[in-house]
Amino acid sequence: MAIAERIKELRIQKKMTQQELATKVGLTYMQIGKYETQKSNPSSEVLQRLAKALDTSTDYLMNGSQDKAASAQLTDKELIRQFKEVEQLDNEDKHLVKTFLDAFITKRHVQKLAH
Incomplete structure (x- = not known):
């Protein structure tokens, strides 16, 4: 490209x-x-x-x-390293990690709205 x-x-x-x-x-x-x-x-x-x-x-x-x-x-080098490791996982495990991330982010959004 x-x-x-x-x-x-x-x-x-x-x-x-x-x-x-x-x-x-x-x-x-x-x-x-x-x-x-x-x-x-x-x-x-x-x-x-x-x-x-x-x-x-x-x-x-x-x-x-x-x-x-x-x-x-991304400026957090540890996070970059972790994302690279997650990319190597099988699709089922990647889906699980994404689900956890989504749940955590959603929880934070709800907490911000509650305050």
Whole structure:
């Protein structure tokens, strides 16, 4: 996957229009369109602003490493290590871990609403 496809994919995942991304980065929507169609490549400065706006790393935008994208979004190294271990589990065990996480997060949301 090329940098153009990664920019577009992340923008769509974040439910942003080209105009919204352009505004965040300080460009025009036409320039974002050029990046997404490989008609132009962002400068290193613009690449940094795009990475920040898309909550990823410049490494991910340029090279596409999923580990680097996850690491860029997560700062807790122990949590990253644990997630990598969970990925190695069979589907049944992964489902169990996800169920526990969902239950814990839901409990915290309910507690916040109660206060």
